[in-house]
Amino acid sequence: MTKTPVAIVGATGYTGVEILKILLRHPRAEVASLTAKVDGTIKIQDEFPELKGSLDMDCSPVDTEAVCRKAEIVFLSLPHTVSMRFAPAFLKAGKKVIDLSADYRFPRKEDYESWYGSPHADPEGLSHAVYGLPELFRERVKKAKLIANPGCFPTGAILSIFPAAQAGLLASPEAIVDAKSGVTGAGRKASLALLFPEVNENFKAYSLTSHKHTPEIAGVLSAALGKEMRVEFAPHLLPVNRGILSTIYLKLAADASEEALLDLYRRRYGNEPFIRIYPKGALPQLREAVGTNNCLIGLKFNPRTKNLILVAAIDNLLKGAAGQAVQNMNIMQGWEESAGLR
Amino acid sequence: MTKTPVAIVGATGYTGVEILKILLRHPRAEVASLTAKVDGTIKIQDEFPELKGSLDMDCSPVDTEAVCRKAEIVFLSLPHTVSMRFAPAFLKAGKKVIDLSADYRFPRKEDYESWYGSPHADPEGLSHAVYGLPELFRERVKKAKLIANPGCFPTGAILSIFPAAQAGLLASPEAIVDAKSGVTGAGRKASLALLFPEVNENFKAYSLTSHKHTPEIAGVLSAALGKEMRVEFAPHLLPVNRGILSTIYLKLAADASEEALLDLYRRRYGNEPFIRIYPKGALPQLREAVGTNNCLIGLKFNPRTKNLILVAAIDNLLKGAAGQAVQNMNIMQGWEESAGLR
């Protein structure tokens, strides 16, 4: 069986190299092209020495036509506003595109432009892009040509909030999402604020009330529920390499038992290959998600306050980025959904 | 000027040794007795080598009478339910007692007994103990004989919530306190869950809806406000040594400007030696509090959700324990409030 050739555009970021590592063990796909913003052609294993011995491959500046000749599926692991300049050419050449930036995550051009402060360069692409959260939109993903791979924070938040909201349990259409992310979530760029001594033995909130994942969480939930949902999203920077743990507060309209709530979540996600609902009394810890493509969900209900508290944990580079991107590829191709992801 | 002799009962915990370190540089007090649960007499500097060169002092099992002969002020740095067995003897001998456990923090015996699951051994002491949060109760602290030193989580939470609640700004009498604490907050005890490999590269929520600091925060706020306040308190364990950063969500009844809110906080705490209100647009980071006795407070208001989000940071061993205990001693003795604490 020949493998399907795949390109990674933007291979030298934390997400790009993670896609590469997954594809190295994928039974159906193989990496045919690596490109990045580099000076001339480099060896990818010189940039990431842990690849030595597994791989010997060039990485060059992106040349759209060369990529099209080599690959049938293209992962765009590029900064926001850059992806939408590359996607149209690949789509036009008939390639399937999985974009890991935010460029195609908003159905309405205006929303993108107001939150990202930049005109959208590809409204055409936007009109048929599919938000690649398989647990909510698997049928659409199957037929998609262009996937907007979800943001790392939205993945865990949306998956946790959706069942309770859909079941009509909320007293008010609002969710508070207090999220804590490891440092690779910020990308691999030289920045004073991300130096070891600035992050280690420290912890901080950032972008309160204004983080760009706020409208993504609220927008996707509102669309999926068919009614408006408000989100207070508060991200924090954890001194760990990987993982996001979010603590989510929902006010319920009536008392509920934890058993019944867990049952609701288990029914909603029972057959999902990458969702684990924790049993009563147990909550996921960050490290239990790290290194996996799972979204772990646990919950507590407080009868004194009528708050449902959800704890969701994912690996920001896997279920929050590269792993989910490969999961989307598997679905688009009709392959086993967990291929390469165990 | 002779210095006032002080005893530390429970000197080998993280909090006990922190009191000791503060007192080493205190202009008016000096350590006259160190006791702890040890086998025979040890040298405190053998247990904490960083003290070598500054101090050569014995630490023995506690002998109440011997402590009374040596000291006029007694810090009890003992586990919950143990403090209340020692405090009465010191009080009877006319000593001033500053207790760092939870044993005297609840005005009503029943509340203590229901949350701590143990009968209260000293209802007499409970009846005249003063909750030692100087910024709210300084006048009472001045006259106290027995101080219930506040818990680490309640200190930052109460100080942050109080001004907005007192000003009548809240739409509902509820606060969500999402708190993140360094590991020394759990005390210095050999435990699998606190081993380096269990905490490092990890993050978790714990005791959701049931943490014993919940009734302390709610009770103190309710008493200070003269009306019921509900608290959803969610603690998390951070992979850092010291510090607590809490993100607090309050629903306001009406729109408010951040300037006006900051002004309210600055007026309430303007002259406080250990409170720093951050300017508009700035939020405290954990490390800016670590090593100080300060409580740092910053805020954001979200007009879309009408949530006031407060971020409070303290050093759990200083303003959250040993530092605040010394601050209370200074006030009780009529000394400069910041003596030993800069």
Next chain:
Amino acid sequence: MTKTPVAIVGATGYTGVEILKILLRHPRAEVASLTAKVDGTIKIQDEFPELKGSLDMDCSPVDTEAVCRKAEIVFLSLPHTVSMRFAPAFLKAGKKVIDLSADYRFPRKEDYESWYGSPHADPEGLSHAVYGLPELFRERVKKAKLIANPGCFPTGAILSIFPAAQAGLLASPEAIVDAKSGVTGAGRKASLALLFPEVNENFKAYSLTSHKHTPEIAGVLSAALGKEMRVEFAPHLLPVNRGILSTIYLKLAADASEEALLDLYRRRYGNEPFIRIYPKGALPQLREAVGTNNCLIGLKFNPRTKNLILVAAIDNLLKGAAGQAVQNMNIMQGWEESAGLR
């Protein structure tokens, strides 16, 4: 093809659970028995939640006869002096035993007894045990019934020193091994010295001149070389979870080029599945070894001092313990040497 049933005696330590994780993906072996020093029967996945979803298995106190009925191969992941009390019964029952303690690493009973301060309980076992370092002793491992799995520090040290020493390059029969280990190397036991706040932001040397791995390194090298080798072994505790990086100093008798030295190492280890010799100018970093069963080796030669400096990195729980144990099992069984280890 039916899988060979395997027992892990001592399954709740860091090493025991690591063997379990490897065997979960092993094509030829399967775990048939888990035992440990536990109160009654527990579920292993309750102790290690990251196993949930992959495994549902009991772990009980060890019962030698029950283990013998279930398993053909027994991994002993027990403390020193405990292994030798269990091994004889398994050997007598015809089981192959792979012992991860130090109990069978010394050919001479007297050496064991003088360094471990305890009489040896199984001189018979000692007489036919094989030191399980496949790169040096593969032929003996093939025929062994009882494997003494090497210590974590000796593995990297011996593999790095051997080729230069064997080639007769040393000016004096002495190696300085300055080793730095992650915290899991100390085992999973509740201990004040291993609490997060004691290790984090700290670094220390320990057991200088007296660490029990000193005679193991020196003894194995001396035996393999057929001449006496002295070792100055200096271990240090790193604030990381996993991995050992050793910097090794050898005084050469004459000038040597790095090319020629690397060539020597490449020739010695050319076909080894788990050794990587780094190219000229490159040195292994700790994280490049973590998560793999590889021993990474790099070197520099200093013409001013005639010192050959070797840098060796392994994962202490894999090549330094569980991974090497499985590698030994594979060799003993005639299976592919890397089965379960990629």
Next chain:
Amino acid sequence: MTKTPVAIVGATGYTGVEILKILLRHPRAEVASLTAKVDGTIKIQDEFPELKGSLDMDCSPVDTEAVCRKAEIVFLSLPHTVSMRFAPAFLKAGKKVIDLSADYRFPRKEDYESWYGSPHADPEGLSHAVYGLPELFRERVKKAKLIANPGCFPTGAILSIFPAAQAGLLASPEAIVDAKSGVTGAGRKASLALLFPEVNENFKAYSLTSHKHTPEIAGVLSAALGKEMRVEFAPHLLPVNRGILSTIYLKLAADASEEALLDLYRRRYGNEPFIRIYPKGALPQLREAVGTNNCLIGLKFNPRTKNLILVAAIDNLLKGAAGQAVQNMNIMQGWEESAGLR
């Protein structure tokens, strides 16, 4: 008593801001000028929020004449090759200069030029600069106009090696210095290699055989001893913020008791305010030095190998840079040597 005005040129690096923090509590000196490579004038407390409340001060691009008008003592906290372009103007204006770069650490211009690969711009300054290691060169420091403040690694290494070498105990004139440094030792510059995810859970050796502190250690020791000393210096990067711990190996000519060796060290450094010799059986840990201006020294002797192993720990930003710089200032000014440093 008026305080002496001081300038910090290069105030926004880790070392510059550390000098500033020390001077804030100095009884005799006060900061009169802060300059750095900044765009226009900034507030130093905006760059380092932990200064808020203690300080409100501008930091501007350096203007030599303006600095000369304001300050009598100038700390140069600049990169190598930059300091020597600024020092001459300050010296000419009669200022005392303490340079924290390597520019004035080599008595011979040729040595500097061969190791730093750059012509020396101020041979005149070089000819009268004094190497500011007070424990070896206090008398020269007293009269100096220009101090070459020692490198962080050389400080601990030289202080540890000197007594044994001076006493004629060495079998050969060689020291192996295996040094491990926290990340602030690399300076505060945006660099991929210093990002949190690259350093955390990692450890590596770097610049083996070629680090520029090698000739500094060897040169200073050789000059102080009056005979050639060779040094194998191997630095490593630790995942901690601050501190250097070096493990040093010296081959002795004859057996020696640890008591006698410790006695030698205690006699040599008995009255030194910033050196602590650890008692027999005890070794310094990194955190015992962090936050202090002390150099901590412990030792072990191995009769089997005749190696004397020294362990030295300092805070790289204090005794390894800013603290030692202030110590030198105190000596030059005839002030109490520990002013500002306890």
